[in-house]
Amino acid sequence: MKTGVAALIGGIVGGLGVLCFLVAFGTDYWLLASDDCGGGGGNGDHGSPGTAPPQTNASDANVTLPSIAKVDVVTVAPSVTLHHEGFFWRCEFQGDPSKHVILAVLFTNQPASKVCIHGYLFPLPVAVGPVPHPMYDATAVFRGFWTVFIILALVAGLVGGFLLVCAVPFTSHKLYRLGGIFLIIAASLFLVLVLLFVLWKELVDIRSYVLQDRGHMCPDVQPEAHYGWSFMVAAAGIPLALLSGLLFYFTGRHLQQDK
Numbered sequence: 001m002k003t004g005v006a007a008l009i010g011g012i013v014g015g016l017g018v019l020c021f022l023v024a025f026g027t028d029y030w031l032l033a034s035d036d037c038g039g040g041g042g043n044g045d046h047g048s049p050g051t052a053p054p055q056t057n058a059s060d061a062n063v064t065l066p067s068i069a070k071v072d073v074v075t076v077a078p079s080v081t082l083h084h085e086g087f088f089w090r091c092e093f094q095g096d097p098s099k100h101v102i103l104a105v106l107f108t109n110q111p112a113s114k115v116c117i118h119g120y121l122f123p124l125p126v127a128v129g130p131v132p133h134p135m136y137d138a139t140a141v142f143r144g145f146w147t148v149f150i151i152l153a154l155v156a157g158l159v160g161g162f163l164l165v166c167a168v169p170f171t172s173h174k175l176y177r178l179g180g181i182f183l184i185i186a187a188s189l190f191l192v193l194v195l196l197f198v199l200w201k202e203l204v205d206i207r208s209y210v211l212q213d214r215g216h217m218c219p220d221v222q223p224e225a226h227y228g229w230s231f232m233v234a235a236a237g238i239p240l241a242l243l244s245g246l247l248f249y250f251t252g253r254h255l256q257q258d259k
Helices: 002-026 140-170 173-203 206-217 229-258
Strands: 031-035 080-085 089-095 115-118 224-227
Touching: 002 140, 002 173, 002 229, 031 206, 140 173, 140 229, 173 229
Parallel strands: none
Antiparallel strands: 031 080, 031 224, 080 089, 089 115
16 A cells, blocks of 8 residues: 555656656757847937938028928837747747846747757857857867756656556566666756756856857847746756655565565
8 A cells, every 4th residue: 555655656756757857858948048239229329310401501591491301200119139048949039128038038928930040959059150169168068968968867767757657557666666766867867967057057158158149249248147947847857756766766675575
């Protein structure tokens, strides 16, 4: 009875943990950033440039002045460039500067079209284009481990879940223990990659990474960067997978001792 309850709790918790890992892997919101480099409006340029109206001297009293057409002043609404990226895609689009970047990149707030590039090795490609690149920095190898760990962690979590599904009908202590070990490995790998991502974000030159080649055009712009929802979901899945792995591991040991 106790074994069945432990297996049920472990299965629910482990399923939620693996689901968190899948969502974190499949969504492109590990890093959120915003900048006003190249955004529209806000610089005091109203309307389109034209020819200045003719100047006259006050002494020319009998001169008839030509009529001047009324020009409508058009004010362009200010905007910021919003970035979100993950394992598969790196995207950016123009957004409302009055909204916080975390809210502005919600699905309901995104425009119908946005510019995205492949990011299968995120966050390895520091610069968009050929490597070596003037903006390529020394943290590329360090961040490359992030890519390896997220793939290994996801595979370990799926294998552990598959073994536990096979173990439940047969109450096999070997499969229980092996599945628990794989879940513990998956949780440990995700913990490592979350820590790597934190170190990468704090150590890398975020300004150069976000602005890329636009950085030289806006020397005074400092992008605003935040941890995204994918990062938070991955962090939430770590204790769930770890708890599930420990439950199944000790359940397997208990079954082995009873035989």
